[in-house]
Amino acid sequence: MNQRTARRSLVVAAAIAALAYLQPARARAGDAEACFTASEEGQRLRDDGHLRDARARFIACGAVACPALVRSDCAGWLSDVTARVPTLILSAQDEQGQDVADVQVTLDGAPLAARLDGKAVEVDPGEHVLRFERAGSAPVALRLVVREGEKLRRVSARLARPATARAGATTPGGGPIAPREDQAASPPASSLLLPIALGGVAAAGGVAYAALGLSARADADRLRTTCAPRCAEADVDAVRTKVIAANVAFGVGVAALGGAVAALLLRDSMPAAPAAAAVHVVPLPGGAAAALGARF
Known part of the structure; x- marks a missing residue:
């Protein structure tokens, strides 16, 4: 082998060595660029609400081939997105x-x-x-x-x-149904309106019953100690009226409470249409009768 041939062989060997060195560098540069791209796409998808696609990008940019800084960021984002995926x-x-x-x-x-x-x-x-x-x-x-x-x-x-009756049925415009x-969702919230309203009526009836009953008792005790048995008819009628009103309030409260319990038990089967309820009170001698009516 002459000197010229030896020199040419050295040049070729150097070129091959340079290519062998540059090829992994190019590959590493390409991997790093892919990692940065996956990181950016993952953040954009996450912010747009596409959490499943964002997670796939964060998994890619968290690979071992990616730069350490990118891997660290993507690992944190991956943990956050995974917890947020429904x-x-x-x-x-x-x-x-x-x-x-x-x-x-x-x-x-x-x-x-x-x-x-x-x-x-x-x-x-x-x-x-x-x-x-x-x-x-x-x-x-x-x-x-x-x-x-x-x-x-x-x-x-x-x-x-x-x-069977609907087989082949169409809309008025001719299209299929x-x-x-x-x-x-769960049963509509409107189904709770009736039991809540009746519960309020029951509570109001209880308060009215207690207030009127205590007032009637106080008045009766006062009459017993001051004028009984020759008290004025108007004073006696006033006490009697309070007693009747207390009985009415008690009846309304009991009826409303029963209706509220029934409405709660039946609310799962109640239609979404609003329900109507009414409490009817009928005065009777010495008291009153209350009736609860409801339309479901």
Whole structure:
């Protein structure tokens, strides 16, 4: 090998060595850039409420190949986002109230669960529409608002067979009838208005009964010690009126209390329409009778 050939061999070896050194550096630079990109995307997705996608980005930028500073930040963000991701436990029952598992569920039109297995599923916070579908049953849509950090929230749907009379039915415009949409919330708060109102009536009746009864007793004692048995008829009538009023208040309070208890026991089955209640008082000789009427 002459001197010229030896020099050329040295140049080629140096070039190969330089490429071998620069290639890992380029790879490291590319990995670092991907880490920074994942970090930025994760923060943006988190702020927009897309917590599940944000968590995937934070997992990526927390990899060992990422710079230590980025890994540290992403690890903290990952822990925070994981705690904030809501979870739901989905279930469905047939017409007899029996649990069914062969149900498909979509979230805002996207697949969420191919089968109900009792395990919690993760969703992003916000307003969503869950659609439950099962062969032979009418689909059910539930509209609900999911909150950040809400864990193991139970959402259940009651599936029923489509009514024969509605098979092939259409809207006045000619389109198919949309599936029924239920609410995933608890019984409406309006169902508590009746028991609360009746409870207030019962409390007021009790207060009135106590006040009138004590006043009537005080007046009667005063008459016994001052003028009995020759007291003025007007004074006696005044005491008698207070006694009657106390009895009326007592009857109203008892009736209202009973109605409040009944309304609380039945509120789960009460419709959302407002309920109306009325207390009827009928004066009787020596007292009064009270009747409670309610329309559910």
